[in-house]
Amino acid sequence: MPGEETSDPYRVWLSEVMLQQTTVAAVTPRFERFLARWPTVEALAAAADEDVLSEWAGLGYYARARNLIACAREVAGRGGFPDTEEELRKLPGIGGYTAAAIAAIAFGRRAVVIDTNVERVVARLHGIDVPIAEAKDRIRELADALTPQVGAGDFAQAMMDLGATICRPRAPECTKCPLSPDCKAFASGEPERFPAPKRKLVRPTKHGIAQWIERDGCIWLIRRPAKGMLGGMAALPGPEWTADTANEGPALARVTHVFTHFRLELDIVAASEPEREGWWQALSQISDAGLPTLYRRAIDAVLESRTKLAA
Template sequence: MTDRTDFAARLLGWYDSHRRTLPWRAPPGERADPYRVWLSEIMLQQTTVVAAAPYFLTFLQRWPTVRHLAEAPLDDVLAAWAGLGYYARARNLHACARHVNERLGGRFPDDETALLDLPGVGAYTAAAVAAIAFGRKATVVDGNVERVVARVFAVTDPLPGVKPRLRALAATLTPDTRPGDYAQAMMDLGATVCTPRKPQCLICPVSHACEATRMGIAETLPARTAKADKPTRHGVAFWLESAMAVLLRRRPPTGLLGGMAEVPSTPWEAGGPPTPAAVQAAAPLARVPWRPLPGSVRHTFSHFHLDLTVTAGEAGDNWPAADGYWVPIGALKGEALPSVMRKVVRHALDHTR
């Protein structure tokens, strides 16, 4: 078996020279701010560093402390989050900030167990905040770390079923000293050297300890169970204008895109486009002459594809909004519209102007 006794020492030595400069990362020798660590880790779930960085900087500028974020209206937080996806994270982010501010005096707990009690904080985030912000020994396992560990130990069983084993193996490598730096070093290694395709084993600081490198199978790991094809759902979105404003409505507070703004639409269902009767029943105003716009809007969620056609209508001036609210077209950028709805807005404007 490969000797891994100096794994952490070699990795930390490499990190000291090659660490990435990231907006949420404290400079060498400085203590990390728990608020920044927590905020970044929530944003980085299911999101890349490149995508998360501008959102992080925007949030930090608007809400520099957990108290500022806790006191912000939820609608403002959702609007600032729009486009980052997985919107339950934004609602949980706000709930967690309020919990920390109101119940914990604005101070984050410093150990995994207490962190796990916070809204929206799971095992990964709790370990990351404990290690990076508070120097606690904790095993931080994200996708990058899973890949590194699968290769170091030549684990050929597929994800996601092998996740518990990879976490247990990762724990055997976690050092007692500099756990926060070590956690970030593992992430950096996976992001820059031990990459999904064409891993750079020749320059890897821990290739001596990697069983997959020795066996010549590093690029094939981690194995993954084949994913089932995603189904396609269909719907019709209603672009209704009145006096240079457009009708929006708020989605239910829980569930897909919970609490976000949307252009009204039929339910999104599989089995083909909705019937004319279903479209008429879902229209926000039945007496409006609706005009189908050419083309459609395509969007992919984690579990399904969505194909939306858009139909446009005019309600006249000052028409009451029974199920929604009017927003001036020039103010749409400030609304908490998820990515799919921003696509609908662009499509409608492209074909009605």
């Protein structure tokens, strides 16, 4: 995890991939479980896809899990992680940030590591008052100028820690910050104003139907196609989600789930016969099914509405 003294590229890579869009608090126990189950990249490469996807369940952004498997297999096949940013970037699921973090932290290379915390610190230090998305190139240039030739990994971790613990989005603790003498945001007296908040994103709404097929305390689950949203994950069966109008028939429950690019309204409707390949999952063991959060919520919503009706 960030801040931990390690140069094992597998651990650095795994923690950085897990931390993309998921909080440290949520990731820490999952990271430890992953490492206990697959202590090396070779072990992960040899794991069954379904086992890895189930272990990932609940962390969201399942494309990351699929890339994780592909990347582990490529790395194991070539005998280890490459040690340059350029080569690391060619691996599945490794973008600019992760490549720089592995190169700097695991291999001691000079690389400019920029996560959202570092972006905020640099923006405040230089008094950038537009949304970060509109100042990415400028922030990269400024971060590059700050990065030392030697010890770039330690520097990167220090900047990320500073952003996470002191230069927080709300109520930064400027009096504890070693950068305060040079910080334009601090000098302004209103450090929180920097950078400007991001412009509001309007998410379109999609609609979906999930079928509830129940028999003898079990429900019918399917595995979603490998490609696309929640690819390869366990799910309730149902047609593709669309932007068309919502289901108007009776539903057992409805859940609303927010993805990065759209909002989904999913109606869970009763059906009698399975139409696709799948399996019967005991409702009493539903937590073993490796369901992503959307379908866990859908199943919980049906069970809750049933309990209310019975009360």
